[in-house]
Structures are given as C-alpha cells and as structure tokens.
Amino acid sequence: MGLAQELNKATCYSYPADFASFFSPLGLHSPKLTVVELSIDSRFRFSSLLLLCATASWKNDTASRARVSSYAFVPTAGANILSQPRLYEDDAHSVVEVRTDSLQTLRELGPPDLIHLVKQPVKSSAAKQIGVYHHVTGIDASSSASLAAYINTLTYSNNDKINKITSGLYCCYNAFSRVDMRVQVQIPGTVESYCVDERGAKLEATDEHWLETYLCSVLRAYSYADNGSGDTIKRIIGTRRFNPITSTEQETKFLEAAEKLFFSGWQLGSDPEIQVPNLVSNHLTSGLLSYIKTTGRYAAGINLFEKLREKDAEVSSLLAQVYFAADEEVKAIQLLRDAVEELPMDYSLLDCQAQFCNRKGRGDLALDIAKRSVISAPSEFGTWARLAEVYVAMEQWELALLTLNSCPMFTYQDKDAPRLPEPSRISLPLAPETVCDEIDDAGATPDSDNVHPTLRRLAAGNYKGTFHKAYLLLTEITKKIGWDQLLKVRSQVFVMEEEYRNEKQTGPSTNSKSASTIALHGNDAAQPNGEGHGTALQKSDDLEQSDDEDSEADGPDGVSTQLEPDVSKPSTSITVRSATETPQPQPTNTDPSHQTYTQFQHKRLCERWLDNLFMVLYEDLRIYTIWRTEASQYRQQQLAYKKAAEEWEILGELAERLHHPQEAFEAWQSCLSIRFSPKAMRGVLNVFEQEGSGRKALDALIRLVAWQYRWYSEFSPDLLYSIRKLIEDEGAVKVRSIIQATSLPQHVLDLTHQYAALCATFRSGGTDG
Structure with a gap:
C-alpha cells in the first residue's frame, strides 16, 4: 500500500501540516516532513502507524532522529x-x-x-x-x-x-x-x-x-x-492492556534495566506467600521468571542470571529454575550442588532441590532437603508447604497434617488497585475487529442469573495467598485417601472435643515439645501446637450455622459415584484461641492409671484456620455430592438438568478444586451452551491442554483472545504461553492453518494470528516450520 493510501486511511490528516502539529507538542518543529517508511507497530495494531524515520532536516541530528523513531506514533482511524x-x-x-x-x-x-x-x-x-x-x-x-x-x-x-x-x-x-x-x-x-x-x-x-x-x-x-x-479485567474497569515487549530489542532494554536495578528489587514487595521480600523472592524476580516462561526466551534469562550470579551466589536458585524450565536438568542439578556447597542453608536453593526431587518421585531425597529448608526459614510459608507436599507424596498423612498445621499463615495483601471515586458515566465502545456474536457475553451480570444462596456462600473459591495453597494441599490429601479417611487421620492427630472433655474431667497432664518438632523429626516426638497454645474450648464458627435449610433447598444427600453415600460432617476439634495464650505448666503425671491418655497427650491442638478449612472442605464436598446425585437422578429419568449460567461456573470451579476435571468440564460446557463465559472457556481450555487436544485448545484460545480484545486487553501472558506451547507441539504452519480454517470472521482470527506472529518474532520452538 502506497503512502498516499496510508494517509488516506488516516482521515484526520491534511498532510503535511497535521504531521507537523502532531510533533509540535513534543518539541519537534519542522515545516517539512519526509516520511520514508511506515509500518504497523504490534503494540498499537489496527490503531497506529510507527514513523520509522525523521524529516530531511533531522537526518544529521542523531538525538532527534532517535527520539522520533522511539515514540512517534501516527494514529489512523483504526478501531482500537x-x-x-x-x-x-x-x-x-x-x-x-x-x-x-x-x-x-x-x-x-x-x-x-x-x-x-x-x-x-x-x-x-x-x-x-x-x-x-x-x-x-x-x-x-x-x-x-x-x-x-x-x-x-x-x-x-x-x-x-x-x-x-x-x-x-x-x-x-x-x-x-x-x-x-x-x-x-x-x-x-x-x-x-x-x-x-x-x-x-x-x-x-x-x-x-x-x-x-x-x-x-x-x-x-x-x-x-x-x-x-x-x-x-472485571476487577479494574476501563483498563487498556498492551504487551510491553514485542521485539528482541525491547527485550534487551528490559533485561538491561532489570540488571541495573536487580539488587533493589526487594523494595518492590513480593507475592503474598512470601513473608519478607529478599534478593530472589520479590516482584522483580517474579516478573523476570514470568517473562521468560511466557516467551520461552530461556537463553536470554540464563545469560542475565549468570551475570548476576557472579555478584551474588544466591541468584543460583533463579538460574536453576530457568535451567529446569529450559529442560536443562543436568546443568541445573550441577549448579544447585555447587551453590549448596557454598550456601548450605539458603532456603531458596534447598526448596528448588526439594521440588525437583519430589517431582521426580524421590520423596526420600526431597524429605531431608525440605526439612533443612524449614530449619533455615521457619517463618516462611513456602518451606513448610513444600515439606507438606513431600509428606503427601510419601503418603505420610499424619505428618502431612501436622506440617500443614505448623504453616505460618499471612493475611492476603491484594495488588495496589486504583482507589478512585465512582465515575459519573462510563463509555465502553466495542472495537469492530472484536465483533462476534459467539463471544458476546452481554447481560452476563450476577443479577441476571438466579444463583442459589448455598452456591454463593462457598468460601473456598475466594481463598487467596497462603490460605489458597493450604486448601489445595488439603484437597490433594482428600483426593488420595478420601474424606472419611481424612477425618480418621484428623482425629488421630488433633485433640477432639470429646477427648478434651474426658481429659479435663480426669485431669490433664502436658509435657510435650513444639508442634514443628513432629513435622521435622517424625512420630517419636510429641508436642502441643507450634505457634500458639490454648486450653480453652474453641469451636469453629462454621459449626454454629445449621445446614438444614440448605439441605432442604438443594435436595437430599444421596449416593455419589465419587464419594461415600454420605459426606460425614467433621467432629468438633479443639482449636488454638490465640497465639498469646500459653497453657499453665502441669507436673508430670507418672501414675500408671493415666497410661490410657498417652495418645491424647501426644495429640496437637488444631490451628483455628485449619479447622475452618476442614469445614469449608466439608461444605464443598456436600454440595458436590448433592450436585452429582441430582444430575444422576435427572439422567435416569431422562430429564434436562437445568441451572443458570453462573451456577454452572461455580460448579465447574467446585469440581476443579476437588480434582474432578471431567465433572468440571461438564459444568463449563453446560455454561457455554447458555452464554459465552470467559471463565468457563478458560476452564475448558485447561482440560483440552491436559488431554493434549491441540485443535480444540486452539478453538478455545481464539475465542478467549477475541473476548480479551473486546475489553481492551491486547496482552495476556497466559494465553500467549498457551499459543507458544501449541506452536512448539504442532508447528507454526499447522497452527496458522487451524486458525485460518476456523469458522469465525477473519478480523477475529487476525487477533490470534498476532499472538502467533509474536512467537515467530521471539523465534520460539516450532516457528521455523
């Protein structure tokens, strides 16, 4: 397309006067403007043209020419x-x-x-x-x-x-x-x-x-x-999202800036699971690892962390993570061995080792490493969570629960979202290139769906940070041994209400070690609760609420193909009331008549937050059982089992966190049959990726990318990563062919082509053919 035609598209111009006025606010004044080349800049696709060179009078001015090429965007009448x-x-x-x-x-x-x-x-x-x-x-x-x-x-x-x-x-x-x-x-x-x-x-x-x-x-x-x-997207309305790095030149600029400021990264804070930001656990390192994972630019990441490791050996844990991601396991193991010899108690290095050994099925090796990691950083949630994961993998359920009970929990700190007053009016115009009836989710407001109150009250879906990860560990144990067996293990590990009352009447005796001792050294050590002790009877708040109303509204409990006929309600355990309460020391009782209470003396007080997690898990399982029973009954009677779209979303999330992917897929498909839902489509995409269904995954990706563009989001690292992995597995030519063969408007397909083109720009695996 010629220059005149390009300028014709930009209907707001009368060349050259308007070009001059465009640059005048930037301090670049010139009556004559010579445009040599115009090209699409991927950050403003369908939005602007990048002016790659300057006026004839600026050609001898290197500084001015550099400034123009770096920022001068000449807008067209593009839709975005x-x-x-x-x-x-x-x-x-x-x-x-x-x-x-x-x-x-x-x-x-x-x-x-x-x-x-x-x-x-x-x-x-x-x-x-x-x-x-x-x-x-x-x-x-x-x-x-x-x-x-x-x-x-x-x-x-x-x-x-x-x-x-x-x-x-x-x-x-x-x-x-x-x-x-x-x-x-x-x-x-x-x-x-x-x-x-x-x-x-x-x-x-x-x-x-x-x-x-x-x-x-x-x-x-x-x-x-x-x-x-x-x-x-729904949390912060009216936000445009662009990809900050769309070329290798911009990547170099980013990594150079990160290298200069790397040792100040702890000032930025860290993920909510980290108590104290440090050199290798902060938002800068998280961002770097996220970029490397998203784009697959492992060589650039290795080069950066190699240079930083020469200044501080702690960076070895980050370098090892990149090696593992790049499938360079031998180099990663050698690096970790050398680094641990130099820094034997660095918890980041130890955690990286433990994670690798556990992933390879060598829990015996991971266990000692994870214990050392806990000793080196006892106040960090991540070290305790890793030890609990190892115990779960080794099927040591009692120790897994004790370790989970010892985890330090942190109040979740959300991102710094804008705190602005309500606008008087909002205008969210639709971009023409995103117009597609299939992804139109208009009217998808909570008020439009009649969601049952019981589903709305499910608390597990709102967990974040340390509580979310702890709940995932609890559901992982439940998946492997079942709910009834989990309750049995719980009663073997923690003091239950009936035992407490009996012991209180008989006369308690305590002479135990700390809570973390059991988790670190095994069953032979006994301890009261780790961080806080309490002797007062404390019931979980969840137990005070009756479930009768909900059960009557949802339907009777019935037989499930995944669970026992009834989901047993957990017995009341004794929880820690406060971390500041300490039990009064009692003299050791050596009377043989008290030998029957030895097991009780070795039990722990359950942290209140963990006791609440048991109740939340019980409610999840109860609702899941009711849902599957009702669905089975309707299927037997050949009746349609109908629910609102948002209810299907909630049920899909419920099944997913309880590790029932097929049931989750069924719920999300039911939701999508009613209306488009990005949450349901994202869930469907996860299932397709796990199954290795490339064509189906790409169909879901095309629709998600288009929906994202509809709400001004031109960049999603997760979607870019999914497309990159598909290209690595299937090849760029095949992926482009599948995209083009999809029965959607061309302007919608072009949006996904842009993601694929970005992978080619970064020379990702599979883009050479």
Missing part, C-alpha cells in the same frame, strides 16, 4: 484507538487529586497508569470542562516523550465532534522511589514532566527516575494481566 474506554469524572472529585492522596497507601508495584484528559466544547472556550480518564498498562515509560506520544494518539483519535481535548496528563507510578511520574501535555502547547511524592510535593524527574519507572511499568503489565478468565 477510537474504541478506547472512557470514564467520565465526577464533578465533585478529581481523580488526579484522589490518586495523589492515595500514594502514601501504596505498598508494592502501584496501580495501573492513569490517563486523564480535559475536554471542553469546541465552540465555547468559557464553557465547563469535562474530565475523562482510563487506565493503561504496557506503555513504554522510559521517557516523558513516549508517554506524551500516547496522549497525542488519543487527541488524534478523538471522534467527539462537540468537545475537543485541551490537555492530557499521564500518571505512572515509580515503586522504587515511591513517586508518581507525571507528564502534562497542553494541546496545543508544551510538555512538562515531573514527579509527585507521597506528600504531594512536586519534584524534578531524573534519568534514574525514568529507568525505575520503565521497569515498574513492564512488571505491572505482567502483574495486572488477565489469565484469560476475565477476573482481572
């Missing part, structure tokens, strides 16, 4: 930019002021970038101004010019004939220096860049600030990306 989300500011609250006030409450990477535009009527400069804003992730934040260029794309895509944009403000949080970087663009006029600290004071933006801000923006793009289920 015209269909940007617009949230209208409430007159009583300025979103910029609210963001400034909330800076002191930010703890980690910070919220997505905020773009605030000021509009006023075209025909009256004295009329009331209107504030419009949206959020964005993935924009290059390495300089004020790149952020100003994004605002300029918005001014040229403004299809509002009544109002014009007079100014724009781009806010991007720097989590290293804890300042908000801001670029103010006056249209027409100047560009001003500065930063605002937690007190609201205006400071000068330095080059170091911009380096830190760039790295934070890339990490946020991965942290705030959606996994395909739509949960993250």
Whole structure:
C-alpha cells in the first residue's frame, strides 16, 4: 500500500501540516516532513502507524532522529484507538487529586497508569470542562516523550465532534522511589514532566527516575494481566492492556534495566506467600521468571542470571529454575550442588532441590532437603508447604497434617488497585475487529442469573495467598485417601472435643515439645501446637450455622459415584484461641492409671484456620455430592438438568478444586451452551491442554483472545504461553492453518494470528516450520 493510501486511511490528516502539529507538542518543529517508511507497530495494531524515520532536516541530528523513531506514533482511524474506554469524572472529585492522596497507601508495584484528559466544547472556550480518564498498562515509560506520544494518539483519535481535548496528563507510578511520574501535555502547547511524592510535593524527574519507572511499568503489565478468565479485567474497569515487549530489542532494554536495578528489587514487595521480600523472592524476580516462561526466551534469562550470579551466589536458585524450565536438568542439578556447597542453608536453593526431587518421585531425597529448608526459614510459608507436599507424596498423612498445621499463615495483601471515586458515566465502545456474536457475553451480570444462596456462600473459591495453597494441599490429601479417611487421620492427630472433655474431667497432664518438632523429626516426638497454645474450648464458627435449610433447598444427600453415600460432617476439634495464650505448666503425671491418655497427650491442638478449612472442605464436598446425585437422578429419568449460567461456573470451579476435571468440564460446557463465559472457556481450555487436544485448545484460545480484545486487553501472558506451547507441539504452519480454517470472521482470527506472529518474532520452538 502506497503512502498516499496510508494517509488516506488516516482521515484526520491534511498532510503535511497535521504531521507537523502532531510533533509540535513534543518539541519537534519542522515545516517539512519526509516520511520514508511506515509500518504497523504490534503494540498499537489496527490503531497506529510507527514513523520509522525523521524529516530531511533531522537526518544529521542523531538525538532527534532517535527520539522520533522511539515514540512517534501516527494514529489512523483504526478501531482500537477510537474504541478506547472512557470514564467520565465526577464533578465533585478529581481523580488526579484522589490518586495523589492515595500514594502514601501504596505498598508494592502501584496501580495501573492513569490517563486523564480535559475536554471542553469546541465552540465555547468559557464553557465547563469535562474530565475523562482510563487506565493503561504496557506503555513504554522510559521517557516523558513516549508517554506524551500516547496522549497525542488519543487527541488524534478523538471522534467527539462537540468537545475537543485541551490537555492530557499521564500518571505512572515509580515503586522504587515511591513517586508518581507525571507528564502534562497542553494541546496545543508544551510538555512538562515531573514527579509527585507521597506528600504531594512536586519534584524534578531524573534519568534514574525514568529507568525505575520503565521497569515498574513492564512488571505491572505482567502483574495486572488477565489469565484469560476475565477476573482481572472485571476487577479494574476501563483498563487498556498492551504487551510491553514485542521485539528482541525491547527485550534487551528490559533485561538491561532489570540488571541495573536487580539488587533493589526487594523494595518492590513480593507475592503474598512470601513473608519478607529478599534478593530472589520479590516482584522483580517474579516478573523476570514470568517473562521468560511466557516467551520461552530461556537463553536470554540464563545469560542475565549468570551475570548476576557472579555478584551474588544466591541468584543460583533463579538460574536453576530457568535451567529446569529450559529442560536443562543436568546443568541445573550441577549448579544447585555447587551453590549448596557454598550456601548450605539458603532456603531458596534447598526448596528448588526439594521440588525437583519430589517431582521426580524421590520423596526420600526431597524429605531431608525440605526439612533443612524449614530449619533455615521457619517463618516462611513456602518451606513448610513444600515439606507438606513431600509428606503427601510419601503418603505420610499424619505428618502431612501436622506440617500443614505448623504453616505460618499471612493475611492476603491484594495488588495496589486504583482507589478512585465512582465515575459519573462510563463509555465502553466495542472495537469492530472484536465483533462476534459467539463471544458476546452481554447481560452476563450476577443479577441476571438466579444463583442459589448455598452456591454463593462457598468460601473456598475466594481463598487467596497462603490460605489458597493450604486448601489445595488439603484437597490433594482428600483426593488420595478420601474424606472419611481424612477425618480418621484428623482425629488421630488433633485433640477432639470429646477427648478434651474426658481429659479435663480426669485431669490433664502436658509435657510435650513444639508442634514443628513432629513435622521435622517424625512420630517419636510429641508436642502441643507450634505457634500458639490454648486450653480453652474453641469451636469453629462454621459449626454454629445449621445446614438444614440448605439441605432442604438443594435436595437430599444421596449416593455419589465419587464419594461415600454420605459426606460425614467433621467432629468438633479443639482449636488454638490465640497465639498469646500459653497453657499453665502441669507436673508430670507418672501414675500408671493415666497410661490410657498417652495418645491424647501426644495429640496437637488444631490451628483455628485449619479447622475452618476442614469445614469449608466439608461444605464443598456436600454440595458436590448433592450436585452429582441430582444430575444422576435427572439422567435416569431422562430429564434436562437445568441451572443458570453462573451456577454452572461455580460448579465447574467446585469440581476443579476437588480434582474432578471431567465433572468440571461438564459444568463449563453446560455454561457455554447458555452464554459465552470467559471463565468457563478458560476452564475448558485447561482440560483440552491436559488431554493434549491441540485443535480444540486452539478453538478455545481464539475465542478467549477475541473476548480479551473486546475489553481492551491486547496482552495476556497466559494465553500467549498457551499459543507458544501449541506452536512448539504442532508447528507454526499447522497452527496458522487451524486458525485460518476456523469458522469465525477473519478480523477475529487476525487477533490470534498476532499472538502467533509474536512467537515467530521471539523465534520460539516450532516457528521455523
């Protein structure tokens, strides 16, 4: 396509005057503009054209030419930019002021970038101004010019004939220096860049600030990306998501920035399972590992961590993880051996070793390593959870429960989401390239579905952080030994209410070691509860609620093909009331008449949170049994078993967390037969991937990618990873052929082609043919 035709598509231009006006706010003034080459930039596909060179008068000015090629986006009338989300500011609250006030409450990477535009009527400069804003992730934040260029794309895509944009403000949080970087663009006029600290004071933006801000923006793009289920998209409305790294050049820029700031990464915080961020466990290392896994750029990751390992041997655990991911197990094992000799009590190295041995079915080797890891970091949840996993793999159920009971649990800290007032109006226009009746989930609001209260009250689906992982361990044990056997093991390990009352009447005697001793050294050691002790009787809150109403509404308990005829309700255990309560020491009782209570003396007090998990698991199993029984009865009577779409979503998640993939698949398929659901489609995709059904998985991916684009998300690391793995298994040519043969509109298929093209850009496995 010729230059004239390209400019013809950009209907807002009268070449060359409008090109000059586009660059004037950036300080690049020239009456003559020579365009040499135009190409599509994948970050703004269907949205903008990247100007790759400068004017004739700039050709001898290296600095100016470099600036132009890095940020000058010439917008077309493409659908994506015209269909940007617009949230209208409430007159009583300025979103910029609210963001400034909330800076002191930010703890980690910070919220997505905020773009605030000021509009006023075209025909009256004295009329009331209107504030419009949206959020964005993935924009290059390495300089004020790149952020100003994004605002300029918005001014040229403004299809509002009544109002014009007079100014724009781009806010991007720097989590290293804890300042908000801001670029103010006056249209027409100047560009001003500065930063605002937690007190609201205006400071000068330095080059170091911009380096830190760039790295934070890339990490946020991965942290705030959606996994395909739509949960993250629905949580923060009006957010555009772009891929921050779409070429090997941008990858080099990212890794160089990460190398420079690597030893400051602990300042960014860490995942909720980590109590204290450190050199190898923080948001920077999580982001690096996520990028390497998503793109398959193992060589680049190995090169980075090799250089960092020369400065600090602790980085060896990260390097080993990349080696394992790259299927270089021999190198990883040799590296871990050498590193452990140098740092014998580094828990990250030990945990990496234990995970590998356990994955290979060598629990005997993993056990001692996991114990050493716990000793080196007893306050970290991850070390205890790994030890519990090893015990589960070795089928030592009592020790697995004791270890789980000893896990330190942390209150879940959610991401730094925007805390802005409710907008007065929201406009979420549909991008033409995402129009597809098959993925239209309009009307999919909770109010539109009649969800039974019992399903809404299932608590396990809301667990996050350490509680989520602990629940997964509990369900894993249940999957292997069954619910009734789990209750039996529980009664053998923990003090039950009836035993407690008998012992209290007879007279207690305690002379035991700490809770963690049993988990670390086996059955021969006895201990009361680890972190807190208590002698007061404490029933779980869940036991105080009656299930009669729910059982009557849902139907009678019946026989399930997966469970016993009845799901036994767990007996009441004695739980720790408070970590500050300590039992009074009692004299050792050597009277032979008390020998019958030796077993009781060796039992532990169950942590209250773990006791609650048992009750939550019981409720999950009860509802699951009722569902499967009802479905079986309806099937026998040849009747349609009907539920609302959202109910099928909940049942699918329920079956998945109880390790019943086929039943989960059945529920998600039932949901999709009613309406499109990204959560159900994501679940179906997981099943197809586990089964190795490449064609079916690709069909699901195409629909998920299109739905993501519909809600302004052009980047999902999880979906990119799924497509990359498919290309590795099937080959790029076959994948492209399957995509093209799908009976969906071409503009929908092109969205998935873009993900496949990105894999080719990074030379992923299978893209050479």
